[in-house]
Amino acid sequence: MTNGILKGKRGIIFGALNEQSIAWKVAEQAHAEGATFVLTNAPIAMRMGEINALADKTNSKVIAADATSVEDLENLISQSMEILGGKIDFILHSIGMSINVRKGRHYTDENYEFTMKGLDVSALSFHKVLQSAMKLDAMNEWGSVVALTYIAAQRVFPDYNDMADNKSYLESIARSFGYHYGIAKKVRVNTISQSPTMTTAGSGVKGFDSFINYSEKMSPLGNADALDCANYCITMFSDYTKYVTMQNLFHDGGFSNTGVTQEVMDRFAE
Numbered sequence: 001m002t003n004g005i006l007k008g009k010r011g012i013i014f015g016a017l018n019e020q021s022i023a024w025k026v027a028e029q030a031h032a033e034g035a036t037f038v039l040t041n042a043p044i045a046m047r048m049g050e051i052n053a054l055a056d057k058t059n060s061k062v063i064a065a066d067a068t069s070v071e072d073l074e075n076l077i078s079q080s081m082e083i084l085g086g087k088i089d090f091i092l093h094s095i096g097m098s099i100n101v102r103k104g105r106h107y108t109d110e111n112y113e114f115t116m117k118g119l120d121v122s123a124l125s126f127h128k129v130l131q132s133a134m135k136l137d138a139m140n141e142w143g144s145v146v147a148l149t150y151i152a153a154q155r156v157f158p159d160y161n162d163m164a165d166n167k168s169y170l171e172s173i174a175r176s177f178g179y180h181y182g183i184a185k186k187v188r189v190n191t192i193s194q195s196p197t198m199t200t201a202g203s204g205v206k207g208f209d210s211f212i213n214y215s216e217k218m219s220p221l222g223n224a225d226a227l228d229c230a231n232y233c234i235t236m237f238s239d240y241t242k243y244v245t246m247q248n249l250f251h252d253g254g255f256s257n258t259g260v261t262q263e264v265m266d267r268f269a270e
């Protein structure tokens with residue numbers, strides 16, 4: 001099902017690591033909907049080389065950028081405008097990483113150097129992307145910037161660890177920067193809060209397998225998968241959502257508004 005709703009739009013897509021990545025699906029869907037874009041990831045992620053297959057498939061160029069480096073971001077954004085032949089209409093920030101999670105550090109025993117690095121990569125990088133784009137006057141009016149987040153920003157999911165704090169910060173940036181970018185350039189900034197999804201970043205969270213099953217049973221529609229998340233991102237990049245900005249949008253099969261489901265209740269009656 002494609003309708004060409006991104007025809008003529010230019011974008012930058014962060015975070016396609018492998019076929020499981022949400023950003024990978026966004027790139028495939030954006031290409032199918034007629035967009036042209038630049039793919040980017042951290043230099044270290046490039047070494048895996050998988051992104052080149054996606055670039056071939058979507059006819060796009062790849063530019064390495066560490067999203068914590070303003071210099072890298074400014075280079076990426078300037079080069080993207082040159083390659084794509086004009087200002088940018090959409091940006092996807094699909095980046096997350098916690099060293100405390102990776103190293104199995106408990107939330108009550110954080111290594112603060114790890115914490116600061118994770119915060120920089122997962123949240124502050126979003127501000128850096130937005131500020132760099134604004135300073136370079138790189139976005140067209142009614143352009144759309146989306147970052148991916150998780151409901152642990154609002155409610156406690158113990159094993160999500162310091163990523164919960166990172167996501168709160170990320171969502172706050174969408175509101176605050178969305179205000180300023182809206183007034184200055186009519187650019188929209190939102191976060192999409194996605195169901196747990198089997199990807200490299202997702203499966204790094206302790207107990208992810210049982211958690212994804214729990215979430216499935218707690219969502220009236222079931223967990224949303226990466227492809228459907230990509231489709232939601234595409235609508236957010238399109239002109240059909242022009243007045244949506246500064247929002248955290250749940251894409252979670254109803255999980256966020258469900259207290260309990262009958263299926264979960266039944267398990268406790270056993």
Ligand SMILES: NC(=O)c1ccc[n+]([C@@H]2O[C@H](COP(=O)([O-])OP(=O)(O)OC[C@H]3O[C@@H](n4cnc5c(N)ncnc54)[C@H](O)[C@@H]3O)[C@@H](O)[C@H]2O)c1
Pocket residue numbers: 014015016017018020021022023041042045065066067068093094095096097121148149150193194195196197198199200201202203
């Ligand atoms: N998988 C889930 O369950 C889930 C649920 C909700 C939200 N999200 C969010 O979706 C986004 C994408 O994650 P994913 O699940 O597709 O996993 P993923 O591992 O495929 O993507 C994470 C990406 O972040 C990139 N990255 C890490 N450090 C970077 C840096 N310094 N500069 C640039 N890029 C860097 C990685 O290379 C990778 O491509 C993340 O923000 C994640 O928190 C994921």
